[in-house]
Amino acid sequence: MCFILILVFFLLQLALGHGVRRLHVSAALFVKAKVAMSRYEPTTCVNYQKLRSNLDIVRKRLDRPLTLSEKIVYGHLDDPSGQEIVRGRTYLRLRPDRVAMQDATAQMAMLQFISSGLPRVAVPSTIHCDHLIEAQVGGTQDLQRAKEVNQEVYNFLATSAAKYGVGFWKPGSGIIHQIILENYAYPGVMVIGTDSHTPNGGGLGGICIGVGGADAVDVMAGIPWELKCPNVIGVKLTGSLSGWTSPKDVILKVAGILTVKGGTGAIVEYHGPGVDSISCTEHQCCACLLSVYLGMGTICNMGAEIGATTSVFPYNHRMKTYLEKTGREIATLSEENKDILVPDPGCHYDQLIEINLSELKPHINGPFTPDLAHPVAEIGAVAEKSGWPLEVKVGLIGSCTNSSYEDMGRAASLAKQALDHGLKCKAQFTVTPGSEQIRATIERDGYAKILRDVGGVVLANACGPCIGQWDRRDVKKGEKNTIVTSFNRNFTARNDANPATHAFVTSPEIVTALAIAGTLKFNPETDYLTAPNGEKFKLVPPTGDELPTRDFDPGQDTYQQPPPDSSSVHVDVNPQSNRLQLLEPFEKWDGRDLEDMQVLIKVKGKCTTDHISAAGPWLKFRGHLDNISNNLLIGAVNIENDAVNKVRNQLTGEYGGVPDIARYYKKNGIQWVVVGDENYGEGSSREHAALEPRHLGGRVIIVKSFARIHETNLKKQGLLPLTFADPHDYDKIRPDDKISIIGLKKFAPGKPLKAVLKHSDGSQDTIQLNHTFNETQIEWFQAGSALNRMKELQ
Numbered sequence: 001m002c003f004i005l006i007l008v009f010f011l012l013q014l015a016l017g018h019g020v021r022r023l024h025v026s027a028a029l030f031v032k033a034k035v036a037m038s039r040y041e042p043t044t045c046v047n048y049q050k051l052r053s054n055l056d057i058v059r060k061r062l063d064r065p066l067t068l069s070e071k072i073v074y075g076h077l078d079d080p081s082g083q084e085i086v087r088g089r090t091y092l093r094l095r096p097d098r099v100a101m102q103d104a105t106a107q108m109a110m111l112q113f114i115s116s117g118l119p120r121v122a123v124p125s126t127i128h129c130d131h132l133i134e135a136q137v138g139g140t141q142d143l144q145r146a147k148e149v150n151q152e153v154y155n156f157l158a159t160s161a162a163k164y165g166v167g168f169w170k171p172g173s174g175i176i177h178q179i180i181l182e183n184y185a186y187p188g189v190m191v192i193g194t195d196s197h198t199p200n201g202g203g204l205g206g207i208c209i210g211v212g213g214a215d216a217v218d219v220m221a222g223i224p225w226e227l228k229c230p231n232v233i234g235v236k237l238t239g240s241l242s243g244w245t246s247p248k249d250v251i252l253k254v255a256g257i258l259t260v261k262g263g264t265g266a267i268v269e270y271h272g273p274g275v276d277s278i279s280c281t282e283h284q285c286c287a288c289l290l291s292v293y294l295g296m297g298t299i300c301n302m303g304a305e306i307g308a309t310t311s312v313f314p315y316n317h318r319m320k321t322y323l324e325k326t327g328r329e330i331a332t333l334s335e336e337n338k339d340i341l342v343p344d345p346g347c348h349y350d351q352l353i354e355i356n357l358s359e360l361k362p363h364i365n366g367p368f369t370p371d372l373a374h375p376v377a378e379i380g381a382v383a384e385k386s387g388w389p390l391e392v393k394v395g396l397i398g399s400c401t402n403s404s405y406e407d408m409g410r411a412a413s414l415a416k417q418a419l420d421h422g423l424k425c426k427a428q429f430t431v432t433p434g435s436e437q438i439r440a441t442i443e444r445d446g447y448a449k450i451l452r453d454v455g456g457v458v459l460a461n462a463c464g465p466c467i468g469q470w471d472r473r474d475v476k477k478g479e480k481n482t483i484v485t486s487f488n489r490n491f492t493a494r495n496d497a498n499p500a501t502h503a504f505v506t507s508p509e510i511v512t513a514l515a516i517a518g519t520l521k522f523n524p525e526t527d528y529l530t531a532p533n534g535e536k537f538k539l540v541p542p543t544g545d546e547l548p549t550r551d552f553d554p555g556q557d558t559y560q561q562p563p564p565d566s567s568s569v570h571v572d573v574n575p576q577s578n579r580l581q582l583l584e585p586f587e588k589w590d591g592r593d594l595e596d597m598q599v600l601i602k603v604k605g606k607c608t609t610d611h612i613s614a615a616g617p618w619l620k621f622r623g624h625l626d627n628i629s630n631n632l633l634i635g636a637v638n639i640e641n642d643a644v645n646k647v648r649n650q651l652t653g654e655y656g657g658v659p660d661i662a663r664y665y666k667k668n669g670i671q672w673v674v675v676g677d678e679n680y681g682e683g684s685s686r687e688h689a690a691l692e693p694r695h696l697g698g699r700v701i702i703v704k705s706f707a708r709i710h711e712t713n714l715k716k717q718g719l720l721p722l723t724f725a726d727p728h729d730y731d732k733i734r735p736d737d738k739i740s741i742i743g744l745k746k747f748a749p750g751k752p753l754k755a756v757l758k759h760s761d762g763s764q765d766t767i768q769l770n771h772t773f774n775e776t777q778i779e780w781f782q783a784g785s786a787l788n789r790m791k792e793l794q
Contacts, residue, residue: 034329035329035330035333036329037097037098037124037184037186037189037330038124038183038184038328039183039327039328040167040183040559040561041124041167044124046186046189046330046333047097048188048333048337048340050075051071051072051075051076051188051337051340052075052337052340054074054075054076054077054080055071055074055075055340057080057081058070058074058075058077058080058085061081061085062085064347064348065343065344065345065346065347065348066343066344066347067232067234067269067343067344067347067348067349068205068269068271068312068314068341068342068343069207069230069232069267069269069312070232070347071188071340071341071343071344072188072189072190072206072207072312073092073094073190073207073227073229073230073267074092075188075340076094076095076096076097076190076207077092077093077094077095078093078094078095078224079093085229086229087229087230087231087232087350088228088229088230088231088265088350089228089229090228090229091226091227091228091229091774091776092226092227092228092229093224093225093226094190094224094225094226094227095190095224095225096123096190096191096192096219096225097123097124097189097190097191098123098124098125098126098184098189098191098192099121099123099124099125099126099191099192099193099194099216099219099220100125100126100128100176100180100184100191100192100193100194100195100198101125101126101127101128101176101193101194101195101213101216102127102128102129102130102131102176102193102194102195102463103127103128103129103130103131103132103153103154103157103171104131104132104615104619104622104686105131105194105195105212105213105622105685105686105687106127106128106157106194106213107153107156107157107580107622107623108213108622108623108625108687108688108691109194109213109214109216109217109220110127110156110157110160110161110164110166111580111581111582111583111623112213112214112217112583112787113160113164113217113220113221114160114164114571114582115582115583115585115787116217116221116787116790116791116794117791117794118164118220118221119164120164120165120566121164121165121166121220121221122219122220122221122222123219123220123222124167124184125165125166125167125216125220126166126167126168126169126179126184127157127161127166127167127168127169128169128173128174128175128176128179129154129157129168129169129170129171129172129173130171130173130174130175130176130461130462130463131462131463131467131469131619132146132149132150132153132154132171132469132619132620133146133171133172133460133462133463133464133469134146134464134469134470134471135430135432135459135460135462135464135465135469135470135471136471137457138457138458138459139433139439139458139459139460139461140460142459142460142462143171143172143460143461143462146171146460146462147171149620150171150620152574152577152579152580153579153580153620153623154170154171155572156571156572156573156580156623158170158560159569159570159571159572160571161560161562162560162562162563162566162569163566163569163570163571164220164562164566165562165566166562167559167560167561167562168559168560168562169558169559169560170558170559170560171462171558172436172460172461172462172556172558173435173436173461173558173559174433174434174435174436174437174438174439174461174462175399175400175403175434175435175461175462175463176193176195176198176400177193177195177197177198177200177201177297177301177400177434178200178400178403178404178434178435178438179435180193180198180200180201180208181200181201181203181204181297182326182435182437183326184201185201185203185204185206185208186204186205186206186323186328186330186334187204187205187206187315187319187334187337187338187341188205188206188315188334188337188340188341189201189206189207189208190206190207190208190209191206191207191208191209192208192209192210192211192215192216192219192225193208193209193210193211193216193685194210194211194212194213194216194685194687195210195684195685196210196304196683196684196685196709197210197301197302197304197400197401197488198210198211198310198685199300199301199303199304199308199310199311200297200300200301200400200401201297201300202296202297202300202303202310202311202312202313203295203296203297203298203299203300203301203313204296204297204319204322204323205312205313205314205315205319205334205341206312207267207310207312208300208310209227209309209310210304210310210685210709211225211685211709211712212685212686212687212690212709212712212713212716213687214687214713214716214717214785214786214787215712215716217787217790218786218790221790223790226774226776226777227309228265228708228772230265230266230267230309231265231266231267231350231351232266232267232269232349232350233258233263233266233267233268233269233308233349233350233351233352233353234269234271234349234351234352234353235250235254235268235269235270235271235272235352235353235354235355236271236272236274236352236353236354236355237250237270237271237272237273237274237275237355237357238272238273238274238354238355238356238357238358239274239356239357239358239359239360240274240357240358241357241358241360242358243525243541244362244376244509244510244524244525244541244542245357245360245361245362246295246362246410246507246509246510247295247296247298247299247507248298248299248302248363248401248402248486248506248507248508249360249361249362249363249507250295250299250355250357250360251298251299251302251303251305252302252363252364252365252373252505252506253355253360253363253373254268254299254303254306254353254355255302255305255306255365255370255371255373256363256365256371256372256373257353258306258307258353258371259306259371260305260306260307260369260370260371260679260682261306261307261678261679261682261705261707262306262307263303263306263307263308263309264307264308264679264705264707264708265307265309265708266308266309266350266351267308267309267310267311267312268303268306268308268310268311268312269311269312269343269349270296270299270311270312270313270314271314271343272354274355274356274357275313275314275316276316296313296318297404298401298402299311299313300312300313301400301401301488302370302401302488302505304488305370305371305488305489306371307679307682307707307708309708314341314342314343315334315338315341315342319334320334320335321547322547325547325551325552326552361375361376361377362375362376362377362506362507362510362524362525363375363376363506364376364379364484364504364505364506364510365490365504365505365506366490366502366503366504366505367388367482367490367502367503367504368490368491368492368502368503369490369491369606370488370489370490370505376506376510376523376524376525377523377525377526379504379520380519380520380521380522380523383482383520383521384521388482388502388520389480389481389482389502390482390519390520390521391427391481391482391518391519391520392426392427392482392483392484392514392515392517392518392519392520393427393428393474393475393481393482393483394427394428394429394430394472394474394483394484394515395425395427395428395429395430395483395484395485395511395512395514395515396429396430396432396465396466396483396484396485396486396487396495396511397411397429397430397431397432397485397486397508397511397512398430398431398432398433398434398459398464398466398486398508399432399434399463399464399466399485399486399487399488400434400463400466400488401466401486401487401488402486402487402507402508403432403433403434403435403438404434404438405438405441405442405544405545405546405547405548405552406544406545406546406547407486407508407544408431408433408438408442408447408448408451408508408544409442409445409447409543409544409545410508410509410542410543410544411431411447411451411508411509411511411512411542411544412442412446412447412450412451412544413542413543413544414509414512414513414516414539414542415450415451415453415454415456415512415516416450417537417539417540418454418516418529418539419450419453419454421529421531421535421537422531422532422533423454423516423529423531423532424453424454424455424516425454425455425456425515425516425518426515426516426517426518426519427514427515427516427518428455428457428474428515429451429454429455429456429457429512429515430456430457430458430459430464430465431448431451431456431457431458431459432459432460432461432462432463432464432465432466433458433459433461434461435461436461436554436555436556436558437552437553437554437555438461439458439461439555440552440553440554440555440556441548441552441553441555443553444550444553445548445550454516455515465485465487465495465496466485466487466488466489466495467494467615467616467619468493468494468495468496468497468614468615468616468619469615469616469619470495470496470616472495472496472498475496475498475501477497477498477499477500478498478499478500479498479500480500480502481498481500481501481502482501482502482503482504482520483495483496483501483502483503483504484503484504484505484506484510484511484514484515484520485503485504485505485506485511486505486506486507486508486511487503487505488505489505489683490503490504490505491606491608491610491611491683492610492635493610493635494610494615497616497617504520509542510524512542513539516529516539517529524538524539577624578621578624578627579620579621579623579624579627580623580624581623581624581625581626581627583625585784585785585787585788585791586694586695586717586718586784586785586788587784588782588783588784588788589718589744589781589782589783589784591745592744592745593740593741593742593743593744593745594671594699594700594720594740594741594744595740595741596738596739596740596758597670597671597672597673597699597700597738597739597740597741598650598665598670598671598672598673598738598739599650599672599673599674599675599733599734599735599736599737599738599739600633600647600658600661600662600665600672600673600674600698601633601636601638601647601658601674601675601735602638602639602640602675602676602733602734602735603633603636603637603638603639603674603675603676603677603680604637604638604639604642604677605637605677606677606679606682607633607636607637607676607677607680607681608681608682608683608684609681609682609683609684609685609686609689609710610635610683610684611633611635611636612632612633612635612636612681612689612692612693613628613631613632613686613688613689613692614631614634614635615684615686618631622688625688625691625692625695626695628688628692629659629662629691629692629695629696630659631659631692632658632659632662632692632693632696633645633658633659633674633693634657634658634659636658638735639735640735645657645658647661647735648661648735648736649661649664650736651664651665651668651670652664659696662693662696662697662698663696663697665697666696666697670697671697671698671699672697672698672699673698673699673700673701673702673739674693674698674700674701674702675702675703675730675733676701676702676703676704677703677704677730678703678704678705679705679706679707680701680703680704680705680706680707680710681706681707681709681710681711681713681714682707682710683707685709685713687713687716687717689710689713690710690713690714690716690717690719691717693714693719694717694718694719694785698719699719699720700719700720700721700722700739700741701714701719701720701721701722702722702723702724702733702739702755702769703721703722703723703724704723704724704727704730705723706721706723711772715773715777715780715781715786716780716785716786716787717785717786718780718781718783718784718785718786718788719781720741720753720771720781721771721772722741722753722755722769722770722771723769723770723771724767724769724770725752725767725768725769725770726767726768729765729767729768732757732765732767733757734757734759734760736759736760737757737758737759737760738757738758739755739756739757739758740755740756740758741753741754741755741769742754742755742756747773747778747781748778749773749774749775749778752768752769752770752771753768753769753771754766754767754768754769755767755768755769
């Protein structure tokens, strides 16, 4: 522990005296001994020695240059000597450094941890209250309302955190990923977080991976965490950014290249001279890729939209500066260990993409999917041709993707230009600070006032509209309209629950410019605005300081430290609550094949976790499995009738909502199956999309392909996620089929299963289904869930 090493240092210093030579030697020991993982965990040290030791073993075994991704991942192996390592094939057993949970997913994660019977978490862990604050009128009022409405949940999270040794960031602290970047991420760290945008921490050189709550419970319980050995996609950056082009455009371009599933099973590793060649001064364009805040974190954050396991940047001097500016003592230690925080020369990437930053143009992606990429210069014409609304109704900046000090400063620089010419935003305009530290600093430095003066509303330090926590009232549901955001995700109805809203994602500066102009047809690189006096003017490309010259203002203290002795802390869950519900274990597998299961729904097209378990108003039930199960698949399109939340009850012949029919089948002892298309379960890490089908009697999900996190979540809850060996077999399944899964008694890794499809006309088909289960995961299925298996092993 750190305090023991520090004590050793002082004893050595006393024994050796204070000569110049002795002081130099002992000072080196002090630097290495003293560095805590964070200011909030002074007794838990950064352990580069362990990382280096594991790498030495792995290097001898593999005998080849390593990518940065491999260095950090393999450096966290539980058994570096015995672990089989084959990229894209073997499962790795890893020891992450810490766990981070946002309040919506933390409820179920903590309920599962309580069910495990363990007294305290085994690794540093934190809960962040950012998802339950609805945007209505403004930050202060919205935050107060959220505290009142969610008091029961916040109390549960605060007391369970205190009871089990978890740090607790209160509502108003900020968005989980910004808090992690400011306080916990560092080069070489491995973090798992119960949010799909956990990869944000890759902007500070860490391997930070989004997972479901059950995975978090494993790590908090001290159990090695399993991850399929990722492939590594290299993105080589050359040239330099200029003008209106920003780091957000890098990931918007990559999303257009790889699509929403192109990164599945891989870590995206950025490298090349473009990473280090960009200077960032007040007199040059500050769209600086090297900015941890604006550039690298943004790019890694939105890597979730291409299905990537995570994304990462190599250590550089900007990271050191940022660590120092945010009061992190690890900066010197990272510099001393930078050889293990960058890729080896000559390392091999499974796929290589090259982007010349000098040629990159500003991009805007959408609508309805984050991989539909357009240059900003072309979006007006494309929208006109496609029949998309040209008028921009609302511009929204902020979210975990783009809510840094520099983001706000660049947006404010554009707002000031408009104000200087007597203009305000034609569209509504909202601003979401990433953290209390960012909010306090932009208030102090005047950015918030400028953004308000141009027509902006500063919202609470929370996720807000990005995740559907938006009480939007300017359009009616079903009314076709356009919004532009600096968010990361723009699936149908995600932001405002309106399926007719055309949402586009772009950089904060482009959002600001389009909000001022009020139309998609405005290209800030070439087009002019007209002032009230008739004067025409062009916006000058935005500028902004990467970090505040007067250091950050921390704002209000919103952190709750867990007590050393939590024996007197009591965690309350009211049995009558409609927000929280203790978990009951799922039934074990009975040892037989799953026979004559009914098809609950055959899904047509895209089916994200938003379609499977909607967010927005449903977030309030994230701690109550039975209540939130009433949103199961209500957004999925039924191939039988092209309708949402309307499926046939095969027992009665009547149509009803998907959750209602699922409950009917469960009540009548009928197990059921969901059939889906490509990349099923893309999007959020929410494990409710796996818990709900299991709770309501589902047993198997059969699709063409899965998103990584969702497939793992299904396995954790004792479900069978299976894929068609022949994707065309999707067409063989009819909505009224009965399906049997054959061969479960010999269920084994790498061995396909068979499905017998019994059609209502008396005919039948037999198809082959593949799976990615390993031995441990098969034990989860047999035990009924991963949590059940954990209890069996205690």
